[in-house]
Amino acid sequence: MATKKRVLIIDDDDDFRSSVTSLLESEGFEVAAASSGHEGLDRLRDVHPDLIVLDIMMEHVTEGYAVNQAIKFQPAYQEFGGVPILMVSSITETPDELFSRAGELDMIRPDRYLTKPLDIPRFLEVVKRITSRN
Secondary structure: OOOOOEEEEEOOOHHHHHHHHHHHHHOOOEEEEEOOHHHHHHHHHHHOOOEEEEOOOOOOOOHHHHHHHHHHHOHHHHHHOOOOEEEEEOOOOOHHHHOOOOOOHHHOOOOEEEEOOOOHHHHHHHHHHHHHOO
């Protein structure tokens, strides 16, 4: 029997976490959730996710970018640097559009970016494609 792929959802919206957890579990994923960037970073070692679904605006307006940067570039999270990050936000502009002149854009750019409200079929397609690569 194949091992279930694990997804860590980091989002401060209780309804979003709950609905996406139910959706992904119904598709056969094992799901863990965190309500803040700090909690998400703390949960990484327990969960060992195959994918991280990350919001941008939580306790701070750009918290998701900081979490993305920490996972990808800080030595404390080095073992998780290769875990794909799917950023999901109500901000319609991608990081490339918002920070087009930033020299360090690679430090905050997620692997994929989708906007809320979610297009459920598209979201599932992206999640399945990303997790099938691992």
